[in-house]
Amino acid sequence: MKGSDVEKEVCAYAERVGFMSIKFKDLSRAGGPDRLFISNTGNVAFMEFKSPAEPVSDRQDDYIMDLKRRYVTVHIIRDVDAGINLISLMATEDVLRGGGG
Incomplete structure (x- = not known):
């Protein structure tokens, strides 16, 4: 499965459970997350989002590491289940915060 196919399915799930899903494009720097x-x-x-065999480019790795150094949550998602599990975990955290479900 291509990374774009994984992205499409995870976004559909995220939107069904009430998340905003924003296509990210940094116009000043290449390599930002999807x-x-x-x-x-x-x-x-x-x-x-990547296919199971697709590598993260050096630019992407640098960008992701820069975000992580700033304590920003970033994940490489290689299959639909991993993305859905992450969204589900975030939704559970929402419930624990008293913010819905």
Whole structure:
């Protein structure tokens, strides 16, 4: 399965459970993650979607590491289940915060 197919399915799930899914494009710097997901309580995570065999480029790795150094949540997602599990975990955190479900 291509990374774009994984992205499409994870985005559809995220939107069904009430998340914002924003296509991320940094116009000033190459290598940014594909998407930004925002939950109902402001829980935020970036996701980069790749096929199981597709490598992360050096530019992407540098960008992701720069975000992580700033304590920003970033995940490389290589299959639909991993993306859905992450969104589900974020939704559970929302419930624990008292922000919905």
